Amino acid sequence: MSTDGEGVKVAVRVRPFNQREKDRNAKAIIQMKGSQTSIINPEAPKGEEPKTFAFDYSYWSHDGFHDDDGVLVADNDKYATQRRVFDDLGQGVLDNAFEGYNCSLFAYGQTGSGKSYSMVGYGKNRGIVPITCDELFKAIDRAPDNVKHEVTFSMLEIYNEQVRDLLTKDNPKGGLPVRQNPKLGLFYADGQKKVAVGSYKEIERRMEEGTNNRTVASTNMNATSSRAHTVVTITFDQITKNESGQETKKSSSINLVDLAGSERADSTGATGDRLKEGANINKSLSALGNVISALADQSMGKKKVLVPYRDSVLTKLLMNALGGNSKTIMIAALSPADINYDETLSTLRYADRAKKIKNKAVINENPIDKLIRELRDENERLKKSLTTGVVVSQKGMSPEEIEKMKKQMEEEIRAQLVANQADLEGMNWDQKLAEARQEEQGAIQEQKQKEKRRAVPHLVNLNEDPMLSGVIIHGLSQQKPTLVGRKDADPKPDIILTGLSIQKEHATLSYEDDGLVIKPGSPGAKTKVNGTPLTGERKLDHNDRIIFGSNHLYVFVNPLNKKLAEGVPETIDWDFAQKELAENSGFSTLQSGLSKDQQKAQEQVLELLPMIGEVNAVSEELNKYRQFELVLISDPDDKETRVMVRVTNLLNKNVWMWERGQFINRRYMIQELYQKFVDGDDSYKTMKKEEDPFFDPPQDYLIGSSNTFLQSLSYALDFDDRLPITDYKGEEEGKMNIVISPCNPKGKPLLEEENFVEDPHELLGSPYYFKVSVRSTSIDNSRFTNGIYVKYKFLNDQEPTTTEVIKGTLRPEFKHSRIISIPKMTEEYLDFFETQSITFKAYGVQVDVAPDPSLKKLNTKQLKEMDTQMHATSMPPGGRRGTIISLADTQQRAELHTLQTKFLRLERKEKRIQEICDEWAKKPSSEQQFEPFMRAVHAVAFSSGTKLKSKVRLVTQMLQAQKFIRERNPEDGDGFSVYSFEVQPDHRSSMGSPTKRITTTIREEDETPYEQSKKAAQRALTSSHAAPSATNNGVSKSLSSPSKGSAGSQKSSKTCIVM
């Protein structure tokens, strides 16, 4: 391809904060100036320059506008309205279309960043697509009469590498096949409906129809619409006749692509999954990235670039739009919020790369005769090749392979024939328009019905994609009960739902005297109203939220009585309903006072919670014996609160922890599996374990961890303690004995007396060695007799250190020790000792034990119920078993330990000094030689012992004063001795009582070690009271605790949920 083509036009646009971001006081990290866009890293040190990018257009739609009866109106020039975006981008598309160029417009960005807002728009704020279509017909109306205009419309969706025609309700299983036209080399979706449209209104209705079909399909299949790519294609032909009567056709094909959310499931998560190749969900988007990179390289003059169009359905279908004959525009949608920094930066980089692509668009203008002739000729050729038989000769192929290939080629040829035929017929556009209009009558009626339903009490759907919310409306009759259920129910339900956990007779909504009442249609039918399970009859109020099964979410709207229950807003959106569900599952959705980390975790909880419900439902339906729970884990090793999924094998109780990325990956595969099951394919029953998304080989399980604080090391003191092992819920799972002791380079313990330092800074500059010993653990859960081991990391260790694995006991004794040498003590190490800890993680080996045969007689649902009951009975009234020990407690224990050791040491020294003093005092005064006495005292005091230095200085002064007095006044035999130290009352007796006493109050200088340790102990006690407490449904609501709890309890906040 030549390098002198026209560059892809790139625009970026930043949206306003959404409600959640406002509630959390999000910070805006995007700035725009002219065509430049800058992004500020919220975590960068102050003063760091923002990263700046230049684009063709930078649209500021973040602020500077107001809502005028639903239309967002600019307050100043900076704000970019929908119209402005159209004027810059859409108008160009139109102009090009009139000239006969192909055009494409892509919207790229993470979910919720505003792609659909720019492309399609919401309410009165119409986006580029509708305005372009509207303007197209206006321009057609203005055009001279001798030009005939023919417009067709089509709309498809790519989800999970399957193409779904959105203009039909019946798509083939597995979606439309994607084929390649042998002559042009272009790909097309075989059998896609292209409807002729004669006005903007018709396009609008078709788009509505497409959105409607999309909504129904996405809800029934539990598809995540944000993971789908939507492609609207408009073909626009202008036919002119010259004087000699020859007709010429100028054609343009306009692709308008609303891409799937660009967010990566997880930067690390999915990469670790055993089945990472399994799910196709991101294939198209990553292939698009690769295609763009390759095209950019090509345009930069790099030779021999292979552009991988064939890697995905999306890139196949958009081959022409991306790298060939098309004028292309990309609009990158940006979130302004700080917590989206990583994703937004990656969007900007993507856009920056796309900028480099150069395309070479040509005007598509041909005499119609020629077009028809070519199509006919081609069809003749194709037909002939079918009758004479396809010849396949490939060396090394078996007869079966040849036969298979032959079949495939014949199929391709037939499809091509049909497609060509359709093209030929398409030439008769007027007839097609008449047909389309005929067909549309039904849709128009349906639209009228829908309007009528809005006037009576009705259910309106909510979808996580705002584009698909409010699309489905079910009117509720006042005369007879409305039945909700599956289509195979008898009588046939009024509201037919399919998908997970929907029963034949699922629910009934009927009018009673005082309003609308909902009740379950059959026992076990899962329905939740306002977040709580529906167990019997329940009256519905305006704006109540109802979820049937695991994903059919509706709002009850009662135009006859709009009285709202307390706390219910006037408009209910998906976020509101999800927050309510999360809260009812034990997750707090507190908005303010959260750290960025917690905010991210909260977003993820709201994202994953519905998926958890869904995979649990699939597990039940396919009897997979797996249970999924969402857990929050704060791992001191990576300092982040991580949202993970705990998977339990209900038969043998083995447990796995899945990262978010892995879970999302598996969930797509589970969805695919379920779809096959729904389609009547029961291969799921016989699938290999290795391919089963529910399956994982047994993994070692993190039972819990113990934190050892290293403060004692800064004083060169030993640490030896039995620490609690706490799991991710903060529950104690056992104990671990850890010893950390300063040593010589060979690991020999140092004598405390030699080594103790008063001030950690004394250690600076010298080498330092200490030994970490894992002595033993005792684990409470008897499941772990297959092996227990401990892992830990010190400071910057890349790889963790692991002890031996000990089998057959819950009380393993380890012989593990490791000498850590610090060649030269630095402030950094001291700081680490003072403030950080080593986390020792106890792991249990899990093996795939065969379950008790009696359990296998039960199904997944029964086992789950059994577990719930057992859980309920094993819990003490008012709460659950176990204590919650926070990190802060452990830290204080360590602090206390250090202080106690220091104190004991001081005490010993004081005692020794006391003895020296006593000896000296007992001597007859003639033998009282002052110098040797002083040396002895100094030797003990200065060798170590924190506070003694100053005290000894005081004592020395006193003694010198005494000496001076005695020399001046030898008569006065009334000498006095000095040595009084304040110690713990019960130690005082052992101190020997001085004959005479000068009281030196040490407290004036500093707190005694005793005081310090007492305070630390008190702190430890109070903070354990302040630790997050368990709620009675087995869930500790820690996301809400930071504002209440102490700083320490925040650190260890953990939440778990059992669904």
Ligand SMILES: Nc1ncnc2c1ncn2[C@@H]1O[C@H](COP(=O)(O)OP(=O)(O)O)[C@@H](O)[C@H]1O
């Ligand atoms: N420029 C904008 N001005 C006002 N609201 C916007 C803008 N862009 C997006 N929004 C709002 O943000 C939400 C998410 O936008 P949407 O276009 O649906 O995101 P995406 O399609 O990228 O997932 C919607 O509620 C939408 O109305």
Ligand SMILES: [Mg+2]
């Ligand atoms: Mg969207």
